[in-house]
Amino acid sequence: MAGPPPLIDIRKLCVGFRGRAGAMLPVLHEVDLTVCRGESVGIVGESGSGKSTLALAAMGYLKHGLQKISGDVIYDGAEMFARRPAELAQIRGGQLGLIPQNSGQALTPTMRIGTQIREALHLHCDLPDGQHATRARDLLAQVRLPDPEAILRRYPHELSGGQQQRVAIAMALAGEPDALLLDEPTTGLDVTTQAHILDLLRDLAQSRNMAMVYVSHDLGVIARVCDRVQVLYAGETVLEGPTRAVLRDPAHPYARGLLASIPRLGEKTLPRALDGRPPGPGEPREGCTFAPRCALATEDCRAATPPMIAGGADQMSRCLYPDMVNEITGDQAGTQPHGCPEDSPCALDLAGLSIRYDRPGMFERLRGAPRPPATVDGIDLHLRQGETIGLVGESGSGKSTILKAIAGLLPPASGQITLGDGTALPLTVESRRPDQLRRIQMIFQNPDDSLNPRQSVAEILAQPLRLYFGLTDSALRARAVELLDTVRLGAPYLDRRPGQLSGGEKQRVAVARAFAAGPEIVLCDEITSALDVSVQAAVLDLLNELKAAHKTAFVFVSHDLTVVRALSDRVAVLYQGRICEFGPAAAVYGSPSHPYTSVLLNAVLTPDPDHAPRLMADDVAELAPPAHGCPFQRRCPVKCGTICDTDTPPAQQAGDGHVIRCHIPLDELCARQTGEAPKS
Known part of the structure; x- marks a missing residue:
């Protein structure tokens, strides 16, 4: 039936x-x-x-x-x-609801979050007006936004990228x-x-x-x-x-290649990207479109387009040889990333960096009201030439804020930023000389915020090439094509505008523009989040090559802990703008670990339908750090007691530059293996 x-x-x-x-x-x-x-x-x-x-x-x-x-x-x-x-x-x-990739496409920048959600409820829900406010708070709580009442009063620019995305999800769910x-x-x-x-x-x-x-x-x-x-x-x-x-035994070589392009949490290797690139619209297509990149391709594959045929385990595959796909897995091994010698010269030094977003009004100042804790506080980082430091943590933990301070886009309240030659870096981008601007480049999380929609890709790349190197005419165009080739786009994209590109293609243009300046330090803010796994693998390989060839240093912010593990030499784990763990990547991802690090590692997903992340029950992120004690005190699954509420955790040396800021003794932390499910 x-x-x-x-x-x-x-x-x-x-x-x-x-x-x-x-x-x-x-x-x-x-x-x-x-x-x-x-x-x-x-x-x-x-x-x-x-x-x-x-x-x-x-x-x-x-x-x-x-x-x-x-x-x-x-x-x-x-x-x-x-x-x-x-x-x-x-x-x-x-x-029919839609949750877009870019939350900026779903949120109006001039309207408060509460107004936008209530508007969605008014249009698509049969609720009395008096219930709209309650329903809006419930929706924000459902997507794990801290302090929904405060979020409703904010504008989109006052939220982190991850918080904006959760608001977009809540709006899509409003109409049920x-x-x-x-x-x-x-x-x-x-x-x-x-x-x-x-x-x-x-x-x-x-x-x-x-x-x-x-x-x-x-x-x-x-x-x-x-x-x-x-x-x-x-x-x-x-x-x-x-x-x-499909994920365990795919019956098509393309799907097998995608799986091989995924970095793994327990491996310090860069995944292998698929060779070549897919044909663009209008390019000639003869036979199987994947044949130019396929290790199984024969003359029969190039002669005619394969039909969709049964490939085993209820799969339908557009491949002549679905039963032979397993034979191509042997050449998919990843490569080892280039390391950074411990005696490598300094590229950048952060000392006591503190950053505030709050701006007390006149009445608050007259009353002498205590200011809330700083958004980011006490950040000390020493970045070496040719080194990659990864910054990880949940949305709102201060990762992007630190990058913006280094780039001069957000002046810190206190602390100092020093270049490797000992020069104190001016704290605002307007105060920096052109040579200082060239040395530090930033790639943003959302390419729509950094690419001019009215300019072609050629015009976007021409700006740094003219400004820093004086290139013109044919030399400028040749260098632009070379940059696009490194990010796997090529000359056909020069005349396109951002609106004609996919999200991943726009991000690759943003990567190419940053490298056009020949920087010494690159600040990467979630640059692979919009990329597919194969292009992500290619970009990671590109960063690795630049690191080796030019001793380029990177500060790499990402929510993807597997990507950070594959690329980074050292890792800093941030919670509420405070570093709770820092050290070599292998040590941070191993044991002992800070309780917060364990929470993050337990939540990592893998391409295995039978794998379930281990999450804490009723765990809700926080909007601001506590005034005293450990910043993780209110969520910690292994809290010691009142000492966590009152005293700043000590910096415990676990060896080889591995520092854990926690009141729990190291031997006890060591006994709590990272793979152990946190107590709820």
């Missing part, structure tokens, strides 16, 4: 744009997608493979310049592209949708928040019988929430099947 019809039913969808010559260039090639109520389907693939385009098409929307060429997009029994605008407006945000489209919604979230949000989404899908389409390059996320996986390559489906089968 046939079951109910799928809620989302996309059939042979072709989407493209018109090129300069007038020809239609396809982005999606006859893609099918079906999602039933209560089912979660993951869409994976490299940047530019059409994942986001497919998800947005499900709600009857295409980005500017794209056109539907052929096919059907059926939602709840009716064609989305045939519906009237008023009907679409009623469906979107109500029956029948289907939810998620476009990389957790890339900006820390590991603990991400794990809790994924559990929330999975529970909501089951309890509300809600359909989910989850676009992500994070295969650990897909393993946690999705029932089925669909793999896209160059705009066409190359593999689909149950999540467990």
Whole structure:
């Protein structure tokens, strides 16, 4: 007996744009997608493979310049592209929710968070006005935002990137949708928040019988929430099947390559990136589109496009040799990152750095009201030439704030920043000389905030090349092409604008622009969060090469603890703007560890459907540090007692430069292995 019809039913969808010559260039090639109520389907693939385009098409929307060429997009029994605008407006945000990759696309910068959530509730919920405020607070608490009442009064710019993303998730859930489209919604979230949000989404899908389409390059996320996986390559489906089968024994070499590109928590190796790049729109396609990058390719593969055939374990694969995929795993080993000698000269020194966001008003100053604790306090870091220091911690822990202070974008309240030659660095970017600006470059988490949408990629790269090196004409263009090649884009992207690029492609342009200045120190703020696993592996390899060739030093901020483990020489673990653990990466990721470090490591996801993160029950992040004692005191699963409330934890030396700030003695910390589930 046939079951109910799928809620989302996309059939042979072709989407493209018109090129300069007038020809239609396809982005999606006859893609099918079906999602039933209560089912979660993951869409994976490299940047530019059409994942986001497919998800947005499900709600009857295409980005500017794209056109539907052929096919059907059926939602709840009716064609989305045939519906009237008023009907679409009623469906979107109500029956069909969207959580975008970039929270800046969902939040209005001039409106308070509470106003925006209440607006969503007014449009899409049948609630009395008097209940809107309570429902808004409940939604923020549901996505683990600390002090919802305070968050409701803030503007988006007063929140961290991860906090903004959680507000966007809360707004999408406000309408209690029948289907939810998620476009990389957790890339900006820390590991603990991400794990809790994924559990929330999975529970909501089951309890509300809600359909989910989850676009992500994070295969650990897909393993946690999705029932089925669909793999896209160059705009066409190359593999689909149950999540467990696809992630454990994929029947297509492309999926196998993606899995090999993932860094592993217990390995100090850089993952291997897939060789080559996928064909762009309009490039000639003969035979299998993956053949130029495939170790199994034969003349038969290049002669004709393979059909979708059964690949075992209920998988359908667009490959002539799905049973031979296991044979190509032997050459996927990663490479060892370049280390940094302990006697390497200093590149940057931070001493007693303290940063405040609060600005007391006149009445507070007259009354002598005590100021709240500093957002970031007591930061001491010594960065060597050719070294990578990783900064990890949850959203709001001060990681990006420290980078902005080093870059001169946020002057510290106290402390000093000194270059390797002993020069005290001016604290504001306006006070720094051009040579000082060139030496320190920053790559931001969100490329939309740093790339001018009105400029082409060529114009974006030309600015540092002209300013710092005086390049013009053919020399400038040749260097720009060289930079794009290093981030796996190439000359065809020079004339494109940011709006014509995927999220991962925009981030690669931002990386290329930073390296155009030939910097000595690069500040990396979540630069791989928008990248697919293969491009991420290529970028990590690029950073490793620059580190070795030019002794470039990096301060690397990331929520992805596996990426930090693979790339960093030393790691600082931050909680509420205080360093609670610091030392060599192997020591920090091993044992003994600070209780907070253990909480983070226990929440890391892996691309294994049977792996479950170990989370503390009823664990809620905090908005501000306590005035006294250990900053982690209110959440610590192994709190000692009142000493944690009153006394600053001592810096315990665990050897080899490994420092743990905790009242628990080292021998007891050592007995509590990192793999041990925290007490709830």
